[in-house]
Amino acid sequence: MPDYNWPDAEHRTLIGKRISRVDAPFKVSGRAKYTYDYRGANMLFGKILRAPYAKAKIVSIDISAAEKMPGVKAVEIIQKAGTTAQWAGDEIVAVAAVDESTAEDAVRLIKVSYQPMSYLVSDAEPPAGAGEAAGPMSEDDIDDAISNQTPDAQLVKYLQDHGVTFKVDEDFLNDMKGEGASDAVLAAIQKAEYHAGKGGGHSAYQKTAAQTSGDPDKAFAEAAVVSEGLYGSPVIVHCCLEPHGSVSEWSDKDHLFTHISTQNVSGIPAQMAEPLGISAANIRIHQDNMGGGFGSKFAADRWDIAAARLSKKAGGRPVRMMLERDAELKVAGARPSAYARVKVAATKDGTIIGWQSQSWGTGGPGGGGMPPIPYVFSIPNQHKEHTAIRNNIGPARAWRAPNHPQAAVITMGAVDDLAAKLNMDPLDLWLKNLDITGPRRDVYREELAIAADLMGWKEKWRPRGQNVSGTVARGLGLSIHTWGGRGHASDCDLTIHPDGSVDIKMGTQDIGTGTRTTIVIVAAETLGIPIEAINLYIGDTLYPPSGGSGGSTTPGGVSSSTRRAAVDAREALFAKVAPALNAQPGDLECVNSTVRVKSDPSRSLNWKQACSKIGAMPVTARGHNDQVASKNQPDLTNSGVGGVGMADVEVDIETGIVKVKKMVTVQDCGLIIDLKTAESSCYGALVMGISYALFEEKVMDQATGRMLNPNMEFYRLAGLNDIPELVVHMMTGKGYDERGVIGLGEPPVISPGAAIANAVANAIGARVSFLPITPDKVLAALSQKELAQKAGA
């Protein structure tokens, strides 16, 4: 069997070096084309009428005036009369017209009458005793869950755990199929156990977890120190700069061609096939570049299906349906909130022995689950309860490292408060408790030492509230994090042509992470040719399928499939070239654009000459990476990383303004393919971290049920001048490289929020419980502290 293993350090000429992003020249010059930039011939423009209420029954819809309007080519009702719109901005009717302003005017002509219903958009702490135990689902519960876009896995698990209150029949299953239920959900409904009764889950507050391990009561009774606190992160949105959306056109009544802004090129046809009533094989998806997804762009959304239907009604003309900015922020993705009241118990020397938490949060109408708390630290004695709030703020979507940043804010905040109570330097407390961090504990130890050094922690750190000069308080904070990052399933076709040109085809996507660069580096390294010599084609379902870009799975997936394809193609080339060099195929190597005999490099052919031996037909090899590690021989990817984040902040105690002065991240991710874009992922994560720590919140108005800041003025993102010195250190070399390739998108974004929150607490001597740490919250925390001091004096 050919040797697929990654070359060792001495034999790497490209892998692990700092190589510029290969598509950067196109992006800096406006030549990179995005879905929003695509303009089909005779393209129509789509617009959507959205529900103005947070929850309302749709009583009637009159589209006749819109249909008659000149320039309008198609109108499509998305949610028919009788259904319930579940959040402000929910899609009701879609229109396609010859230009955008005509489509906007047509939307204004649609008459919808609603029967507004009571709603909840708050995610404040549930009233005591409000949490309702989970019970079996009624027909309405299931209907709601499907129209709420509750994630499949969540709904399936709920049905398995709790069953249904009614006898499931064929009619009901067909109804749910019509509502868009997936096969997995339909199967779960069919298999669900029957329980008589009224059903559960009618309350907005659902107890989703109550877990006890060890003996928490005993641990807290015996503890020398118990620290209590309140911590949390609000709902934030993805705010992708390129909004969600697509352009769909029909080449005939059975064949659809869709340009879509997606993290999931190969996965989209299967999602569009059922609602459109055609086979997935008849759907072609294409995307050259994608303007930001961060976890929110895996689905063919309602508006995408609507665009395809509008196009069909309009005789197949392309219909562009890109969300407006306000819709993008209201409906196209939100990270669930998570808040918790926490108690942590420790012995006198700082060994953590107990954890208690009452947590809550919302993922919109679907509710959501408990974040993984306590995070990283497997505290021996625990009791935790979680209440999910089901409200009408719109559906949640995965946001870079789903649930981990929230878990870090809660856990690392609680552990940091414990350190303050013990009068310990948090760095010492973290080091003391690394034994309960699992298999990465030695990595954390090494990383903490490096991060502390890069931050100047030992020189700069002062106990809480003791580094104030005039009106400026300075503080340091830290956090640690973990992630999986194993490569996803990926197929790669690599072709060597008789003229020496090489092409690669793969149905993956580059979402701004440097996927193109990763692929060509691996292929060029393997074939011993420059990266410029490789033509790379991605972003199309015409190419072999590759997984969605989420969960840091892409680098491991695409690098492994490319490596296998390149090795196999190289072996095929060797077989053709060997006779000309009077050698056995196994004696050859590809180095510096030559094919030569390992033991006698003077016997060589240049790349072009070598490829001319292939014959008339090109050589194509298919490389496959399996999601299941054991099916890869050898396995070229791996899972499980640890990382550290540290923050140095300055707080103006008169104005409450927090300024981040320095951030450090130290991260491992196995074998790094391109150090430059890997570091960029970390720099970007630190920026996103500063942004969600200090500025971001989806603000909902209980009076109107709407989002108050669906724009980029009041949904504030960090700007250039919010960004201080950023220091990134990647763990490489022995102990890391030989693990194989591991993804990096998620991990570095996890710790910054917690590290900044802890640094602020260190600076001002008081905990600001909830992100974002805005000036009003800082001032409130300071005045609370003052009151407590007065009361204590």
Add this chain to the structure above:
Amino acid sequence: MRDDPTNHDPHAHETKEKVDDSSGVSRRDFLKISTISAAAVPILGTKVVHAAGVPVKVYGPGKVPVELTINGQKHTLQIEPRVTLLDALRDQLEITGAKRVCDRGECGACTVTLDNKPVYACSVLAIEAQGKAISTVEALMQGENLDPIQQAFVDNDASQCGFCTSGFVVAFKAALDKNPNASPEEIRRGLSGNVCRCGTYHGIHLAIAQMAQKGA
């Protein structure tokens, strides 16, 4: 904190009250005459009315001929007067380097220059841009060669998804056109009206340092 966005030229363009010679109408004047234009008879092309003693062109409603000079090339369009410069560029002419993101002057992704001054193309009507030299990111390359600013973005990996990048590059170019020896601080101020979601600011800081060095 970010600089006050009014420090950024595009925003300044939006809020300035003084009469602009070429269009002959300020925002305050526009408010005064809005009732007149609303009452105007629909005609193709433009009509001149007198408002507050000043002759003012009235466009539309309905499509009107609009002539734009973009990257040195003249284009004639038939568009409604409500069409923004951004939409005219993107949807009519398929010049798509300037991106539509916030569509209301908050993010800078659509930055182009009008007579070398950076503006948010989403907040300028196409009819307002007539008679001015419109320049987009597409004009920066010299043949196959990147502009040194673009090369600095490549060298320092100052783009990830790339959707904000055109806007940053154009605003950067405008800052250097205004002052070829701009300090890093001045360039940063020139870019303070642009927003990136992927967090490429570290690379942009490095690109600024690289270019400021060249200017010095």
